Amino acid sequence: MSAAADRRFGPAPLPAPRGPVSAALLAALRQAPHDLPAGLGAGFASVVDPIGDEDLQLTLFLCYELHYRGWQEVDEAWEWQPALLAVRARAERPFEVALRQVAGAPPAPLPGAVPAALVELVAADDGPALAGALQRRAGLDQFREFVVHRSVYHLREADPHSWALPRLGGPAKAALVEIQMDEYGNGRLDRMHAELFRTTMASLGLDTGYGAHLDRVPAVTLATNNLMSLFGLHRRLRGALLGHLAAFEMTSSLPNRRYGNGLRRLGLDETATRFYDEHVEADAVHEQIAAYDLCGGLVRAEPALAGDVLFGAAAALAVDRRFAAHLLDAWAAGRSSLRASAVTEPVAA
Incomplete structure (x- = not known):
């Protein structure tokens, strides 16, 4: 190699x-x-x-x-x-x-009400409009910063949620496999979402090496990744992991459309936007599978996990709100959202 x-x-x-x-x-x-x-x-x-x-x-x-x-x-x-x-x-x-x-105390609904409760939780989220800012007014340097932050997750996209596979059975497992197959490009390297993101990074002149930007991202960015690992590596938190994935998918389609449009506004081509364009369609399907088949299937089999599912979703939304606020506050103040001690000009791999 x-x-x-x-x-x-x-x-x-x-x-x-x-x-x-x-x-x-x-x-x-x-x-x-x-x-x-x-x-x-x-x-x-x-x-x-x-x-x-x-x-x-x-x-x-x-x-x-x-x-x-x-x-x-x-x-x-x-x-x-x-x-x-x-x-x-x-x-x-x-x-x-x-x-x-930060997640608060989400209600513990009856198992059959969990999908609807997830929809309500996502609909009530009033986090900072990061996607809108990137679509309408962010400069190229700010968009590159956003991509640097997200690279910590997207270059291993789907891996944290795959920890749930051996911990599930029946309909919930089948639903997770269906989602993850798309994330992993149905077995084709060039269609894996992590590889599509790497292409976007290269189009922006960023180093595409795995973990290349760890020193540049702040604690809140690491926290958005660490909470997935926390949920994924503890079997007792499998409900929270699936709730996290549901919130992730249910808040993905529209923001990704805006990210793609933001790159087009900045003059980037379809190669650069393919990662985001792919998620517009894929995640519109995934959000239904995640809420109804994945989380719904889990709590039908294990009713006691209903509260955990909503905790995972609420935690995902809360930490992402803080992440978005960090970026928007930094840009509003005219400074970088990356760690000041490690801000350097990105180098293409």
């Missing part, structure tokens, strides 16, 4: 630390698996804002990525090292508490 292919499909390079815990963890990961300092990460219990804490969110991302593609030059045995899992748990606890606080 060539060096270029390694950067696209292989492990990401380790990022820079953002605080004492991530610094200690990064130093450890560069060595063979071993015990970590006792109580490493215990201070996360007193963090005021776990969603926006750079050290906590990077620590979680470092731990979670070991379950995806791993890290360059990091021993794969770290994935299940008990001391590392203990650090991860110390970061997860306050993060989950914060997610439940």
Whole structure:
């Protein structure tokens, strides 16, 4: 495999630390698996804002990525090292508490009412109009920033939700397979959504390497990814994971139309917009499958998970509102939405 292919499909390079815990963890990961300092990460219990804490969110991302593609030059045995899992748990606890606080207390409807409750939850969301701003007035540099933020997820698109597959059976599993097959291009590399996004990045002159922009994105961007991993890696949160996917799909079609139109306004061609154009049609179908067949099927089989489904959806919407507000507030103030210490001119791969 060539060096270029390694950067696209292989492990990401380790990022820079953002605080004492991530610094200690990064130093450890560069060595063979071993015990970590006792109580490493215990201070996360007193963090005021776990969603926006750079050290906590990077620590979680470092731990979670070991379950995806791993890290360059990091021993794969770290994935299940008990001391590392203990650090991860110390970061997860306050993060989950914060997610439940921002999600509020969604009602626990009867199983048959879950699809309608998801529709109501999405319809009531009044988050910042990021998609409208990108469609109508964002400059090319701002659109590139948006794509940099989203690259953390889109270059591994669908992977976090695939953790649910072995944890489901029956109609819910069939519905998730139907959605995921589209996300993975029905087995064709050139149609995988992650590859379509990589093409958009290249059209914008951005580095398309996997994990190339981790140092540039802030904690809130990492949090939008970490909550999927949190839900996906804990079987007890499988209902929240499916609720997250439902909210994701149900709020995708119209924004993606606007993203595509924004790129066309900026003079980009159909190659650059294909990722967004593909989602306009695909997600209009996916949202129905996700609400009625996926989440509806899950709670018919496991009625006790109805509240978890709505929690996952509400958490997804709440964290994405905060992400959107971060970008819009930065742009309104005339500054970059990327981390100031790491803002550099993007380099095409």
